[in-house]
Structures are given as structure tokens and as C-alpha cells.
Amino acid sequence: MEFPSSSEFPMPVSLRLSTLNVSSKDLKVLRSLLGLSGGKSDQSWEIDVDREDGDAVLVDVDNPDGAAIWPEVSQQRRPAAALTRRRDFAARLVLHKPIRSQQLLRLLSDLSSASSDPQLDDQWPILAFGDDSAELPLAEHLRRHNWDQPVMIGGDYLPELVIDPGSGVWYSSASDRDLARLLRRHFARGEARALASQELVEHTEGLEQQNLANLKWRAGLALSSGALHPDLAGEIRFMLPQVPLQALSDTAYSRQARILIRQPVGVEELAESAKADRGDVAEFLNACYTCGFLLLDSSAGGSARTG
Incomplete structure (x- = not known):
């Protein structure tokens, strides 16, 4: 009697999926669907919870901690794949909630082949933000105009930062180092304390009044080192009506600005024309978008909208 060779019936390849900041409910669904799908592919997947050494990683970007590390x-x-309820989330690999069997199988197939994809390194990393109720960095709160009255951020163990959006000014006694910490911090909209007129006077007495556009610029630069705002992802071209004053003091930023005032260009073309690395390009575009300077063109016909 002749037995079939191992090549005729290959053993499934065992792979590990690291899950970061995924809820216990979604983990239960993942494990259940993986159990039901056993034998339907030539890969066998195991779930590693809150470990980062798997063959692939799934991050729940609806979770504030997951959004921060994405x-x-x-x-x-x-x-890496993003787990989210958001249908418009910009990422190369996405698993949408509620998790369905066929969608999960497609994702696992994509993850298993992604490591050998030569285009993987060409993908620009994208930031992850939730809705207005989520914890967001200051730049995103300011870009969304989440406050229409004077507010104070910080206090306790953090320095105070007072923002008066109606007057277009801000105040703070924070050092550059402490201010940088505030700009990187993610917090909910409601954590900012609204200030009445008398409180505004008390908290800003003796402090220098500064232009809010400069704070938006610094906050936009602090969003990430190399990742783009999700609204800037995809086949989008950018243009500036003029060179921002904030960009003039930095050679890398001013070079990009002078390219963008001439004609709309995409992110890859901008990086190549400016001879800039991805970190500088992402920081510059994020800052321009946070300030509302950037014109976005996402159509073949060339219609633009303001960022």
C-alpha cells in the first residue's frame, strides 16, 4: 500500500497574530471565528494578546491607546492591520467591526502574504484619530474647532495652557519642553476647562499674548514623526496659496512650501522634488493642514478643498 507524500497533504503553516488594545469581546469573536475556520486555508493562526512579537499585528485604533501607537x-x-468601526479609516489593511468570518479570512490571507510584498515599504504610515468624543492630540482639537470659548488645558502636574479661539490667541508660562509634552498628549475634549471672562483674566495675567496660528503650527508638527494625517492619505495632491510665515525659519519646510505654491503635487512627488525625507514631509503637511493653509485636490478634474 502506498501512502501519500507530505507534499500532497502539506501541514498548515502556524502563524501568530499579535493583538494590541483589542477588547475582550472582540478577542472572543476572533478566537471563535478562527476555530470555525480551521482547515479552510493552508495557514493556522494563533492569537497573542498584548504582545508585539507575532508574525503580524492587529491594533484596535478605536481605543485611544491603540490610536496612539498605530x-x-x-x-x-x-x-499590521487596523481594527475599527470607521468605514473611512485610511490604512492598507483594515478589519471592520463587527468582525465577520469572510472578512477575517481575507485579512489573514493578506497578512500572510504582506511580508513578501515589495510595495509594503512604500506605504506612507497614517495617523489614527477617533470622533470628537475620543482622546485626540491638541492639533486635532484645534483643527476641528472643538472649542468656541476660552479654555484651559493642563493644570495639576502639567503646566497651564490657555486658548482663546475667539480672539485667536493663546497664553502659557510653560517651558518649551513642557509645552512639547502638552502638544503630544492625547486627551478628551471635555478635559479642557471652560473659562469665564474673569477667570480668563486671572489665568493670563502677566503672560504674553501669542498668535494662535503659531500654536497650531507647533501642534501640527508634533503630531508624529513620519505619519500623515488620515485626511491626507491616498491619491491626493496638495497646494498652498502662499508660503506660511511659520515655514520661513526652516529650510526643509520653506523648500516644500515654495514647491506647493507653484502647482498641486502628490506626497511622493513633493518628497522627491524637495529632496526631503518622509519625516519632514509628513510634519510639514500635517502642520499646514492643522493651520488650514493646505488646499487638497482628490479628484482627477482638479477641484480643490481647503484643509
Whole structure:
């Protein structure tokens, strides 16, 4: 009697999927669907919870902690997927909630082949933001105009930052180092304390009044080192009506600005023309978008909208 060779019936390849900031409910669904799908592919997947050494990684970007680590995780060579309810979330690999069997199988197939995809390194990493109720960095709160009255951010163990959006000014006694911490911090909209007129006077007495556009610029630069705002992802071209004053003091930023005032260009073309690395390009575009300077063109016909 002749037995079939191992090549005729290959053993499934065992792979590990690291899950970061995924809820216990979604983990239960993942494990259940993986159990039901056993034998339907030539890969066998195991779930590693809150570990980062798997063959691929799944990050829940609806979770504030997951959203915060997504830019870094998505830049790694290991394939990464975002788990989210948002249908418009910009990422190369996305698993939407509620998790369905066929969608999960397609994702696992994509993850298993992504590591050998030569185009993987060409993907620009994308930031992850939730809705207005989520914890967001200051730049995104300012871009969305989440406050229409004077507010104070910080206090307790953080320095105070007072923003008066109606007057277009801000105040703070924070050092550059402490201010940088505030700009990187993610917090909910409601954490900012609204200030009445008398409180505004008390908290800003003796402090220098500064232009809010400069704070938006600094906050936009602080969004990430190399990841783009999600609204800037995809086949979008950018243009500036004029060179921002904030960009004049930095050679890399002013060079990009002078390219964008001439004609609309995409992100890859901008990086190539300006001879700039991705970190500088992402920081510059994020800052321009946060300030509302950037014109976005996402159509073949060339119609533009303001960022």
C-alpha cells in the first residue's frame, strides 16, 4: 500500500497574530471565528494578546491607546492591520467591526502574504484619530474647532495652557519642553476647562499674548514623526496659496512650501522634488493642514478643498 507524500497533504503553516488594545469581546469573536475556520486555508493562526512579537499585528485604533501607537506600529516591516468601526479609516489593511468570518479570512490571507510584498515599504504610515468624543492630540482639537470659548488645558502636574479661539490667541508660562509634552498628549475634549471672562483674566495675567496660528503650527508638527494625517492619505495632491510665515525659519519646510505654491503635487512627488525625507514631509503637511493653509485636490478634474 502506498501512502501519500507530505507534499500532497502539506501541514498548515502556524502563524501568530499579535493583538494590541483589542477588547475582550472582540478577542472572543476572533478566537471563535478562527476555530470555525480551521482547515479552510493552508495557514493556522494563533492569537497573542498584548504582545508585539507575532508574525503580524492587529491594533484596535478605536481605543485611544491603540490610536496612539498605530503610527509607529504601521511603520514597522511586520504587516499590521487596523481594527475599527470607521468605514473611512485610511490604512492598507483594515478589519471592520463587527468582525465577520469572510472578512477575517481575507485579512489573514493578506497578512500572510504582506511580508513578501515589495510595495509594503512604500506605504506612507497614517495617523489614527477617533470622533470628537475620543482622546485626540491638541492639533486635532484645534483643527476641528472643538472649542468656541476660552479654555484651559493642563493644570495639576502639567503646566497651564490657555486658548482663546475667539480672539485667536493663546497664553502659557510653560517651558518649551513642557509645552512639547502638552502638544503630544492625547486627551478628551471635555478635559479642557471652560473659562469665564474673569477667570480668563486671572489665568493670563502677566503672560504674553501669542498668535494662535503659531500654536497650531507647533501642534501640527508634533503630531508624529513620519505619519500623515488620515485626511491626507491616498491619491491626493496638495497646494498652498502662499508660503506660511511659520515655514520661513526652516529650510526643509520653506523648500516644500515654495514647491506647493507653484502647482498641486502628490506626497511622493513633493518628497522627491524637495529632496526631503518622509519625516519632514509628513510634519510639514500635517502642520499646514492643522493651520488650514493646505488646499487638497482628490479628484482627477482638479477641484480643490481647503484643509
